[in-house]
Amino acid sequence: MAPDLRAASAEPLANHPARHSAPSPINSSSTPASEAAHDAREPAARYLTVKGLAQAYRDVTTESALRHLIWLAEAYEKYPKNGLTSNGFLRVIVRPPHQRKVLLDRIEFENWLTSRQVK
Numbered sequence: 001m002a003p004d005l006r007a008a009s010a011e012p013l014a015n016h017p018a019r020h021s022a023p024s025p026i027n028s029s030s031t032p033a034s035e036a037a038h039d040a041r042e043p044a045a046r047y048l049t050v051k052g053l054a055q056a057y058r059d060v061t062t063e064s065a066l067r068h069l070i071w072l073a074e075a076y077e078k079y080p081k082n083g084l085t086s087n088g089f090l091r092v093i094v095r096p097p098h099q100r101k102v103l104l105d106r107i108e109f110e111n112w113l114t115s116r117q118v119k
Contacts, residue, residue, distance in 0.1 A: 047094055047103040056106070060113070070102060088112055 048056060050070070054063035073089040080086075092112050094103040 046106050048106055050102060050104060053104045053106065053109065057109075066104070088115065 045052075050066050051063055054061060054066055069087060069089045070093055072087055073093060076084070076086045077090055089112060092104050092108045094105055095101070096103065
């Protein structure tokens with residue numbers, strides 16, 4: 001006779017151990033002051049993937065917006081138009097030789113953001 005699976009599935013998912021996550025060390029009050037003072041948004045690496053930069057600056061931009069900026073900057077480089085200026089995002093893009101990978105320079109991205117601010 002097969003085991004009764006209805007009894008096992010009747011347990012609510014809220015009580016399931018996999019549904020509970022450990023508290024974040026950033027929000028925890030037991031972390032040392034030096035770690036708590038470190039900005040959680042500040043990535044350690046200078047060169048990030050598009051997805052990594054979008055996650056690091058998720059309150060500023062999205063992954064699809066970054067990909068669109070890359071596409072516009074590279075399209076303008078290939079086919080410049082008279083009277084139109086570049087978006088200046090080309091200096092943020094880093095392409096390692098002989099790879100399809102696209103990396104973005106975090107420091108240049110921050111410089112690009114501040115240069116685009118309306119005064």
